[in-house]
Amino acid sequence: MKENVEQFSSKWGVILASLGMAIGAGNLWRFPRLAGQYGGTFIILWFLFLFIWSIPILLSEFSIGKKFKQGVIASFAQAAGKKYTWMGFFITVCTLGITFYYSVVTAWGLRYVGLSAALLDNTTALENLNQSFLDQYWQSVANGSVLTVILHIGVVIFAVFMLYQGIQQGLERVNKILIPSLLFLMLLVAAVALSTENGPKGLQYMFHIDPALFFNSKVWIEAVTQSAWSTGAGWGLMLTIASYSREKEDVTFNILVSGIGNNVASLIAGIAILPAVFAIASDDAQAISYLQSGNTALTFTIIPLLFAKIPYGEFLGVIFFIAFTMAAFSSLISMIELCIKTFTDLEFKRTKASIITAVLCIALGMPSAISLDFFSNQDWVWGLGLLISGLFINFAVQKNGIQKFKEEYIDKDSSIIIPTVLYKSAMYLNIGIGLFLVWWWMSQGYSASPWFTEDGKWNFFDVYSNATIVTQWGGVIVVGLIFNNWLYRKFVK
Incomplete structure (x- = not known):
């Protein structure tokens, strides 16, 4: 078994890298849209699923990476067994699918930093800023x-x-700057x-609990998916960091x-x-309408308008989009490190692995940089694929026996011992949840023709069809199954 010689310099290096991976765009x-839409009810459920879904899977990932000291494919194969190497391959490809378009999110952030900075010195443009202009600008970006x-x-x-320099001089150094700076900027925006x-009114609305929403299944779904995707549970990134x-x-x-x-x-x-x-809305109904307008709409076509209409908003807009860009970049570097680690596991020198990674990320991210539809399709397919990745991590734990895995992988060297019954219950429950x-x-019908077009053709090219999900997932799984033994030999032996 090939082992890493590189290590983080301290536990805070690991923690900052973990936070950088988790805290993203x-x-x-x-999150602000969902908190605004469902208030304190959503926040309670979201925290609940942090401990039911996300933390148990993250504990499992981290302990596997810590034990085997290799990348996702090699570590997973050793944890789950040789014939399940294809599952580690799926986890890797799923996260790389996100990596290839996540650099585009960072690029969008930079574009809006530029727009916000341009408004600082142009009073006329700031006063005339309107929804139509922002909609057109977003489409052009x-x-x-x-x-x-x-x-x-x-x-x-x-x-x-930044990463090719190694873990301590690359990933660790970047996160020591990024994470404290990001949190400071976010606190500054919140304070202003x-x-x-009407600012406090928005805060009151955010934490208001509507008991009726506890009986709304969609709130539960939104809570668990936000927790899973935001924390990075099942991505393989925590395994790579560990x-x-x-x-x-x-x-x-x-x-x-x-x-x-x-x-x-x-x-x-x-916050x-x-x-x-709420500060710029004419009434509560308009404020809620803003919040329910959707992820990209809220961030790129409404936030600049909001900040343009509050005191010091033009400065706040610059700060917000710098924070947004930093958040996206802090997650991106962990994803790129996963790709580099995959090639170093194949015994490529880090310099060569970094060059190959750069070429792949640039080339395969290009379609998402050019087309919002392609971007949305990849986000749809591989974002949902993270749930499958989480189930695969769960499977690896089950293969070892949950109690045995916890005692030998997680509890060893841990200063805090989570009750076994809680970990066990969560891992069983998560199979059903996933x-x-x-x-x-x-089954939600995001596409008018989820499986077949009106003329009976497989609807692969629809952005949000089930056909495109199954085809892309199926392609990766088939390749993984065909080359399962080869992957094991190349990565483990």
């Missing part, structure tokens, strides 16, 4: 923009350059937003800090956005 653009493509390429090159006339951990690394403490820290960051983002929404979520998501 979703904290700033998806997300579809066929040469500047967005250039920024996508630049973001990938910069990320790979709360200082507006492969560079020290021999006696505290598994449970690191995961609890990472998971709870991610949720705190989301709350800060909500920043919701008061700003399968139900996949079924529910695919």
Whole structure:
């Protein structure tokens, strides 16, 4: 078995890397909408699923990476068994599918930093800023923009350059700067937003509990999916980070800090956005309408308008989009490290692995940089695929025996011992949760023709069809099954 020689310098290096992986654009653009839509009811359920779904899976991932000190494919194969190597392959491809378009999200953030900065020195443009202009600007940024493509390429090159230097000089150093800076900027935005006339009203609305919503299945679904995707449970990223951990690394403490820290960051983002929404809305109904307008709409076509209409809003807009870009980049570098680690497991030198990773990320991310439809399709397919990845992690634990796995993988070197009955219950419960979520998501009818077109053809090219999900997942699984033994030999032996 090949082992890493690189390690984080301290447990805080691991924790900051874990926080950087978890705290991403979703904290700033998806959570505020859901918190605004469902209030305190959603927040309670979201915290509940942090401990039911996310933390148990993250504990499992981290302990596998810590034990085997290799990337996702090699570590998973050793944890689950040789004939299940294909599952580790699926987890890797699923996360890489997200990596290839996540640099585009970072590029979008930079575009809006530029727009916000331009408004600082142009009073006329700021006063005339309207919804129609922002809608058109968003379409120009997300579809066929040469500047967005250039920024996508630049973001990938910069990320790979930072990482090729190694774990301590690359990933650890970047996160020591990114995470404290990101949290400071988010707190600053929240403080200014709360200082507006109706700001506290937004905060009150965010934490208001409507008991009736506890009986709304959609709120439960939104809560568990937000927790799963925001914390990075099932991505394989925590496994990759743990492969560079020290021999006696505290598994449970690191995961609890990472998971709870991610949720705190989301709350800060909500505290920043919701008061700003209520500050400029003419009434509560309009504020709620803003919040329910959708992820990308809220972030890119409404947030600039909000900040333009509150005191010091033009400065706040710049700060917000810098924070957004930093959040996206902090997650991106962990994803790119997973790709680099995959190639170093194949005994490529880190420099060569970094170059290959850069070429792959630039080339395969290009379609998403050019077309919003392609971007949305990949987000749809591989975002949902993370639930399958989480189930595969769960499977690896079950193969070892849950209690035995916990005692030998998680509890060893942990300063905090979670009761076995809680971990066991969560892992069994998560099988049902994961399968139900996949079924529910695919049964919602996001496409008019989920499986076949009107003329009977397989509806693969529809952005949100079930056919495109099954085809892309199926292709990866078939390849993994065909090359299962080869993957095991190349990565493990």
